[in-house]
Amino acid sequence: MTTAVNQAMVEKYKGNFLKEVTDNVEEGNWVKMCMQCGVCSGSCPLGPHWDHPPQELFMMIRANKREEVLSSTSMWMCTSCYNCVARCPRGLPITHIMHGLAHYGKRMGMKPKNQPTEKFGQMFWDNLIKKGRVNELKLGLGLYFKDGFAEGVKVSMGKQKLGMNMMKAKRMSPMEILGGHGVSDLSGFHAMLKKAEELEAARVGANTDAK
Ligand code: SF4
Ligand code: SF4
The missing domain is CATH 1.10.1060 (Fumarate Reductase Iron-sulfur Protein; Chain B, domain 2)
Known part of the structure:
Protein backbone atom coordinates (compact mmCIF):
# COMPACT_ATOMS: atom_id res chain seq x y z
CA MET A 1 0.00 0.00 0.00
CA GLN A 115 -15.06 -5.49 7.72
CA PRO A 116 -18.52 -5.79 9.30
CA THR A 117 -17.07 -5.05 12.73
CA GLU A 118 -15.63 -1.77 11.45
CA LYS A 119 -19.05 -0.76 10.10
CA PHE A 120 -20.62 -1.51 13.45
CA GLY A 121 -17.84 0.33 15.29
CA GLN A 122 -18.42 3.47 13.20
CA MET A 123 -22.18 3.22 13.71
CA PHE A 124 -21.69 2.88 17.48
CA TRP A 125 -19.36 5.89 17.56
CA ASP A 126 -21.66 8.12 15.46
CA ASN A 127 -24.56 7.16 17.70
CA LEU A 128 -22.61 7.76 20.92
CA ILE A 129 -21.18 11.18 20.12
CA LYS A 130 -24.56 12.72 19.28
CA LYS A 131 -25.70 12.81 22.90
CA GLY A 132 -22.91 11.25 24.89
CA ARG A 133 -24.91 8.10 25.48
CA VAL A 134 -25.77 5.24 23.17
CA ASN A 135 -29.32 5.18 21.88
CA GLU A 136 -29.77 1.42 21.74
CA LEU A 137 -32.96 1.48 19.72
CA LYS A 138 -31.45 3.61 16.97
CA LEU A 139 -28.23 1.62 17.05
CA GLY A 140 -30.13 -1.66 16.71
CA LEU A 141 -32.28 -0.34 13.87
CA GLY A 142 -29.24 1.10 12.12
CA LEU A 143 -27.58 -2.29 12.32
CA TYR A 144 -30.62 -4.17 11.02
CA PHE A 145 -31.12 -1.75 8.11
CA LYS A 146 -27.46 -1.35 7.15
CA ASP A 147 -27.90 -3.60 4.10
CA GLY A 148 -31.07 -1.93 2.79
CA PHE A 149 -34.75 -1.55 3.64
CA ALA A 150 -35.99 -5.00 2.57
CA GLU A 151 -33.20 -6.76 4.45
CA GLY A 152 -33.85 -4.50 7.47
CA VAL A 153 -37.53 -5.44 7.63
CA LYS A 154 -36.65 -9.11 7.37
CA VAL A 155 -34.04 -8.95 10.15
CA SER A 156 -36.28 -6.80 12.39
CA MET A 157 -39.16 -9.24 12.10
CA GLY A 158 -36.85 -12.05 13.15
CA LYS A 159 -35.69 -10.03 16.20
CA GLN A 160 -39.13 -9.01 17.47
CA LYS A 161 -38.95 -11.25 20.52
CA LEU A 162 -35.50 -9.95 21.48
CA GLY A 163 -36.76 -6.35 21.17
CA MET A 164 -39.82 -7.03 23.32
CA ASN A 165 -37.68 -8.68 25.99
CA MET A 166 -35.30 -5.71 26.03
CA MET A 167 -38.21 -3.34 26.49
CA LYS A 168 -39.66 -5.49 29.29
CA ALA A 169 -36.28 -5.48 31.01
CA LYS A 170 -36.15 -1.68 30.52
CA ARG A 171 -32.97 -2.02 28.45
CA MET A 172 -34.68 -0.21 25.59
CA SER A 173 -37.60 2.18 25.27
CA PRO A 174 -39.66 2.91 22.14
CA MET A 175 -39.37 6.60 23.16
CA GLU A 176 -35.69 6.42 22.27
CA ILE A 177 -36.73 6.86 18.65
CA LEU A 178 -37.50 10.50 19.58
CA GLY A 179 -33.99 11.13 20.84
CA GLY A 180 -33.34 9.28 24.06
CA HIS A 181 -31.18 10.34 27.00
CA GLY A 182 -27.95 12.24 26.77
CA VAL A 183 -25.25 13.43 29.14
CA SER A 184 -26.09 16.56 31.14
CA ASP A 185 -23.09 18.56 29.86
CA LEU A 186 -23.18 17.82 26.13
CA SER A 187 -21.00 20.79 25.11
CA GLY A 188 -18.40 19.74 27.71
CA PHE A 189 -18.50 16.20 26.31
CA HIS A 190 -17.94 17.49 22.77
CA ALA A 191 -15.12 19.78 23.95
CA MET A 192 -13.45 16.76 25.57
CA LEU A 193 -13.68 14.78 22.31
CA LYS A 194 -12.29 17.71 20.33
CA LYS A 195 -9.33 18.01 22.69
CA ALA A 196 -8.68 14.26 22.44
CA GLU A 197 -8.74 14.52 18.63
CA GLU A 198 -6.25 17.40 18.73
CA LEU A 199 -3.90 15.50 21.02
CA GLU A 200 -4.11 12.39 18.84
CA ALA A 201 -3.50 14.41 15.65
CA ALA A 202 -0.43 16.02 17.27
CA ARG A 203 0.90 12.63 18.40
CA VAL A 204 0.35 11.06 14.97
CA GLY A 205 1.90 14.08 13.25
CA ALA A 206 4.99 13.87 15.48
CA ASN A 207 5.40 10.15 14.84
CA THR A 208 4.76 10.47 11.11
CA ASP A 209 7.70 12.85 10.66
CA ALA A 210 9.94 10.54 8.72
CA LYS A 211 13.20 12.27 9.58
S1 SF4 B 1 -10.21 -10.17 24.04
FE1 SF4 B 1 -11.25 -12.17 23.70
S2 SF4 B 1 -11.66 -12.18 21.50
FE2 SF4 B 1 -10.13 -10.59 21.83
S3 SF4 B 1 -8.14 -11.61 21.54
FE3 SF4 B 1 -8.61 -11.70 23.72
S4 SF4 B 1 -9.61 -13.66 24.06
FE4 SF4 B 1 -9.69 -13.24 21.83
S1 SF4 C 1 2.95 -14.07 27.06
FE1 SF4 C 1 2.42 -13.73 24.92
S2 SF4 C 1 1.70 -15.69 24.14
FE2 SF4 C 1 1.69 -15.81 26.40
S3 SF4 C 1 -0.43 -15.23 26.94
FE3 SF4 C 1 0.82 -13.38 27.03
S4 SF4 C 1 0.59 -12.42 25.01
FE4 SF4 C 1 -0.08 -14.56 24.82
Whole structure:
Protein backbone atom coordinates (compact mmCIF):
# COMPACT_ATOMS: atom_id res chain seq x y z
CA MET A 1 0.00 0.00 0.00
CA THR A 2 1.38 3.37 -0.88
CA THR A 3 -0.43 6.07 1.06
CA ALA A 4 1.93 8.91 1.96
CA VAL A 5 1.67 8.28 5.68
CA ASN A 6 2.29 4.57 5.23
CA GLN A 7 5.32 5.24 3.06
CA ALA A 8 6.66 7.70 5.62
CA MET A 9 6.42 5.06 8.34
CA VAL A 10 8.08 2.40 6.21
CA GLU A 11 10.98 4.77 5.59
CA LYS A 12 11.17 5.90 9.18
CA TYR A 13 11.35 2.43 10.72
CA LYS A 14 13.38 0.73 8.00
CA GLY A 15 12.16 -2.79 8.59
CA ASN A 16 11.99 -2.60 12.40
CA PHE A 17 8.29 -3.31 12.75
CA LEU A 18 8.49 -4.08 16.48
CA LYS A 19 9.80 -0.55 17.08
CA GLU A 20 7.09 0.88 14.82
CA VAL A 21 4.43 -0.95 16.83
CA THR A 22 6.05 0.09 20.10
CA ASP A 23 5.98 3.77 19.10
CA ASN A 24 2.62 3.97 17.36
CA VAL A 25 0.15 1.30 18.43
CA GLU A 26 -1.93 1.66 21.57
CA GLU A 27 -0.15 -0.40 24.27
CA GLY A 28 2.21 -1.61 21.53
CA ASN A 29 5.18 -1.19 23.89
CA TRP A 30 3.98 -4.39 25.60
CA VAL A 31 4.50 -6.64 22.57
CA LYS A 32 8.20 -7.10 23.35
CA MET A 33 7.20 -8.63 26.72
CA CYS A 34 5.39 -11.56 25.08
CA MET A 35 7.12 -14.87 25.81
CA GLN A 36 5.15 -16.83 23.19
CA CYS A 37 3.57 -19.23 25.70
CA GLY A 38 0.38 -19.42 23.63
CA VAL A 39 -2.00 -19.07 26.60
CA CYS A 40 -3.81 -16.13 24.95
CA SER A 41 -4.42 -18.01 21.71
CA GLY A 42 -5.58 -21.08 23.65
CA SER A 43 -7.95 -18.92 25.75
CA CYS A 44 -9.44 -16.94 22.89
CA PRO A 45 -12.89 -18.28 22.06
CA LEU A 46 -12.55 -17.09 18.46
CA GLY A 47 -8.82 -17.32 17.78
CA PRO A 48 -8.95 -20.79 16.20
CA HIS A 49 -11.21 -19.33 13.48
CA TRP A 50 -8.90 -16.42 12.70
CA ASP A 51 -5.94 -16.30 10.34
CA HIS A 52 -3.71 -15.29 13.23
CA PRO A 53 -4.60 -15.52 16.95
CA PRO A 54 -2.88 -12.99 19.27
CA GLN A 55 0.30 -14.94 20.08
CA GLU A 56 0.90 -15.49 16.37
CA LEU A 57 0.37 -11.81 15.57
CA PHE A 58 2.92 -10.85 18.23
CA MET A 59 5.41 -13.32 16.80
CA MET A 60 4.81 -11.91 13.31
CA ILE A 61 5.45 -8.38 14.58
CA ARG A 62 8.89 -9.48 15.81
CA ALA A 63 9.47 -11.23 12.49
CA ASN A 64 8.80 -7.95 10.60
CA LYS A 65 5.70 -9.28 8.83
CA ARG A 66 4.33 -5.76 8.56
CA GLU A 67 2.10 -6.24 5.53
CA GLU A 68 0.56 -9.49 6.83
CA VAL A 69 -0.13 -8.07 10.29
CA LEU A 70 -1.59 -4.71 9.28
CA SER A 71 -3.81 -6.19 6.58
CA SER A 72 -5.00 -9.12 8.71
CA THR A 73 -8.70 -9.54 9.49
CA SER A 74 -7.89 -11.13 12.85
CA MET A 75 -7.71 -8.11 15.13
CA TRP A 76 -10.96 -6.78 13.60
CA MET A 77 -12.73 -9.85 14.98
CA CYS A 78 -11.70 -9.37 18.63
CA THR A 79 -14.83 -9.13 20.79
CA SER A 80 -13.06 -7.60 23.82
CA CYS A 81 -13.99 -10.55 26.02
CA TYR A 82 -10.70 -10.09 27.98
CA ASN A 83 -10.19 -13.84 28.43
CA CYS A 84 -6.66 -13.48 27.12
CA VAL A 85 -5.86 -10.53 29.37
CA ALA A 86 -7.08 -12.38 32.45
CA ARG A 87 -4.77 -15.31 31.70
CA CYS A 88 -1.62 -13.86 30.18
CA PRO A 89 1.22 -14.68 32.60
CA ARG A 90 3.07 -11.54 31.52
CA GLY A 91 0.06 -9.27 32.01
CA LEU A 92 -0.07 -7.97 28.46
CA PRO A 93 -3.12 -5.78 27.66
CA ILE A 94 -3.80 -8.00 24.66
CA THR A 95 -7.31 -6.73 23.92
CA HIS A 96 -6.08 -3.15 23.68
CA ILE A 97 -3.16 -4.17 21.50
CA MET A 98 -5.55 -6.00 19.15
CA HIS A 99 -7.72 -2.90 18.77
CA GLY A 100 -4.62 -0.73 18.52
CA LEU A 101 -3.30 -2.84 15.66
CA ALA A 102 -6.65 -2.63 13.84
CA HIS A 103 -6.69 1.14 14.27
CA TYR A 104 -3.09 1.49 13.12
CA GLY A 105 -3.73 -0.73 10.07
CA LYS A 106 -6.62 1.58 9.19
CA ARG A 107 -4.46 4.69 9.59
CA MET A 108 -1.90 3.15 7.28
CA GLY A 109 -4.59 2.41 4.66
CA MET A 110 -4.00 -1.32 5.00
CA LYS A 111 -7.14 -2.57 6.69
CA PRO A 112 -8.98 -5.41 4.99
CA LYS A 113 -12.00 -4.35 2.95
CA ASN A 114 -15.64 -4.60 4.10
CA GLN A 115 -15.06 -5.49 7.72
CA PRO A 116 -18.52 -5.79 9.30
CA THR A 117 -17.07 -5.05 12.73
CA GLU A 118 -15.63 -1.77 11.45
CA LYS A 119 -19.05 -0.76 10.10
CA PHE A 120 -20.62 -1.51 13.45
CA GLY A 121 -17.84 0.33 15.29
CA GLN A 122 -18.42 3.47 13.20
CA MET A 123 -22.18 3.22 13.71
CA PHE A 124 -21.69 2.88 17.48
CA TRP A 125 -19.36 5.89 17.56
CA ASP A 126 -21.66 8.12 15.46
CA ASN A 127 -24.56 7.16 17.70
CA LEU A 128 -22.61 7.76 20.92
CA ILE A 129 -21.18 11.18 20.12
CA LYS A 130 -24.56 12.72 19.28
CA LYS A 131 -25.70 12.81 22.90
CA GLY A 132 -22.91 11.25 24.89
CA ARG A 133 -24.91 8.10 25.48
CA VAL A 134 -25.77 5.24 23.17
CA ASN A 135 -29.32 5.18 21.88
CA GLU A 136 -29.77 1.42 21.74
CA LEU A 137 -32.96 1.48 19.72
CA LYS A 138 -31.45 3.61 16.97
CA LEU A 139 -28.23 1.62 17.05
CA GLY A 140 -30.13 -1.66 16.71
CA LEU A 141 -32.28 -0.34 13.87
CA GLY A 142 -29.24 1.10 12.12
CA LEU A 143 -27.58 -2.29 12.32
CA TYR A 144 -30.62 -4.17 11.02
CA PHE A 145 -31.12 -1.75 8.11
CA LYS A 146 -27.46 -1.35 7.15
CA ASP A 147 -27.90 -3.60 4.10
CA GLY A 148 -31.07 -1.93 2.79
CA PHE A 149 -34.75 -1.55 3.64
CA ALA A 150 -35.99 -5.00 2.57
CA GLU A 151 -33.20 -6.76 4.45
CA GLY A 152 -33.85 -4.50 7.47
CA VAL A 153 -37.53 -5.44 7.63
CA LYS A 154 -36.65 -9.11 7.37
CA VAL A 155 -34.04 -8.95 10.15
CA SER A 156 -36.28 -6.80 12.39
CA MET A 157 -39.16 -9.24 12.10
CA GLY A 158 -36.85 -12.05 13.15
CA LYS A 159 -35.69 -10.03 16.20
CA GLN A 160 -39.13 -9.01 17.47
CA LYS A 161 -38.95 -11.25 20.52
CA LEU A 162 -35.50 -9.95 21.48
CA GLY A 163 -36.76 -6.35 21.17
CA MET A 164 -39.82 -7.03 23.32
CA ASN A 165 -37.68 -8.68 25.99
CA MET A 166 -35.30 -5.71 26.03
CA MET A 167 -38.21 -3.34 26.49
CA LYS A 168 -39.66 -5.49 29.29
CA ALA A 169 -36.28 -5.48 31.01
CA LYS A 170 -36.15 -1.68 30.52
CA ARG A 171 -32.97 -2.02 28.45
CA MET A 172 -34.68 -0.21 25.59
CA SER A 173 -37.60 2.18 25.27
CA PRO A 174 -39.66 2.91 22.14
CA MET A 175 -39.37 6.60 23.16
CA GLU A 176 -35.69 6.42 22.27
CA ILE A 177 -36.73 6.86 18.65
CA LEU A 178 -37.50 10.50 19.58
CA GLY A 179 -33.99 11.13 20.84
CA GLY A 180 -33.34 9.28 24.06
CA HIS A 181 -31.18 10.34 27.00
CA GLY A 182 -27.95 12.24 26.77
CA VAL A 183 -25.25 13.43 29.14
CA SER A 184 -26.09 16.56 31.14
CA ASP A 185 -23.09 18.56 29.86
CA LEU A 186 -23.18 17.82 26.13
CA SER A 187 -21.00 20.79 25.11
CA GLY A 188 -18.40 19.74 27.71
CA PHE A 189 -18.50 16.20 26.31
CA HIS A 190 -17.94 17.49 22.77
CA ALA A 191 -15.12 19.78 23.95
CA MET A 192 -13.45 16.76 25.57
CA LEU A 193 -13.68 14.78 22.31
CA LYS A 194 -12.29 17.71 20.33
CA LYS A 195 -9.33 18.01 22.69
CA ALA A 196 -8.68 14.26 22.44
CA GLU A 197 -8.74 14.52 18.63
CA GLU A 198 -6.25 17.40 18.73
CA LEU A 199 -3.90 15.50 21.02
CA GLU A 200 -4.11 12.39 18.84
CA ALA A 201 -3.50 14.41 15.65
CA ALA A 202 -0.43 16.02 17.27
CA ARG A 203 0.90 12.63 18.40
CA VAL A 204 0.35 11.06 14.97
CA GLY A 205 1.90 14.08 13.25
CA ALA A 206 4.99 13.87 15.48
CA ASN A 207 5.40 10.15 14.84
CA THR A 208 4.76 10.47 11.11
CA ASP A 209 7.70 12.85 10.66
CA ALA A 210 9.94 10.54 8.72
CA LYS A 211 13.20 12.27 9.58
S1 SF4 B 1 -0.43 -15.23 26.94
FE1 SF4 B 1 0.82 -13.38 27.03
S2 SF4 B 1 2.95 -14.07 27.06
FE2 SF4 B 1 1.69 -15.81 26.40
S3 SF4 B 1 1.70 -15.69 24.14
FE3 SF4 B 1 -0.08 -14.56 24.82
S4 SF4 B 1 0.59 -12.42 25.01
FE4 SF4 B 1 2.42 -13.73 24.92
S1 SF4 C 1 -10.21 -10.17 24.04
FE1 SF4 C 1 -10.13 -10.59 21.83
S2 SF4 C 1 -8.14 -11.61 21.54
FE2 SF4 C 1 -8.61 -11.70 23.72
S3 SF4 C 1 -9.61 -13.66 24.06
FE3 SF4 C 1 -11.25 -12.17 23.70
S4 SF4 C 1 -11.66 -12.18 21.50
FE4 SF4 C 1 -9.69 -13.24 21.83
